[in-house]
Amino acid sequence: MSEIFTIGHSTHNFSFFLELIKKQNISVVVDVRSSPYSGMNPDFNKETLVGLLKKEGIQYVYLGNELGGRSDNPDFFDSNERVNYNLLAKTEKFKEGLNRLEKGVKKGLTVCLMCSEKRPLDCHRSILVARHLVERQYDVTHILEDGKLEGQKELVDSMIKKEPNTDLFKSEEDQIAEAYDLRASKMAYKKKENKEE
DSSP states (O other), rough: OEEEEEOTTTTOOOHHHHHHHHHHOOOEEEOSSOOOSSSSGGGGGGHHHHHHHHTTOOOOOOEEHHHOOOOOOOGGGTTTSSBBBHHHHHHHHHHHHHHHHHHHHHOOOEEEEEOOOSGGGGGGGIIIIIHHHTTEEEEEEEEOTTEEEEEEHHHHHHHHHTTTTOTSSSOHHHHHHHHHHHHHHHOOOOOOOOOOO
């Protein structure tokens, strides 16, 4: 299995962010934020970040249009005005984004998806994108804020334990799907919120 990393830039300064990704020999940072800007952390505005990474020999690729957690299509929102990740994942645009990631990995690049959220459990990079990368037989490893690593399987296991509505008598596959859906219903982008994702 090939490995893909993820990270949330959170409130890190660029130097610390760089230290975290260099430990994993990341060669490409793939920005999956729908809006590639940070009001609190200007080093992570797209144009600035491109230059900072280039100086370090790291490529930057923007795939927020394909793999971002937001949508302009009103049909992709549920009754609580949150984005329905299951619908988003069925779009050709989303599949095209995953295909582009696969091409990069097949070229031998060490890819790291980047979003703004600190914890992968609170971010579409794990609840939406990593979920579908695992289905494509990729190992997904999250770089946590302290530099520790967490695999997507570990994240899913903890998610299942945290979601009280998960029926333990269901198949493992159904438990996982239900846990993802429950988590998404709590943290997916909401129309009236101003989340950076």
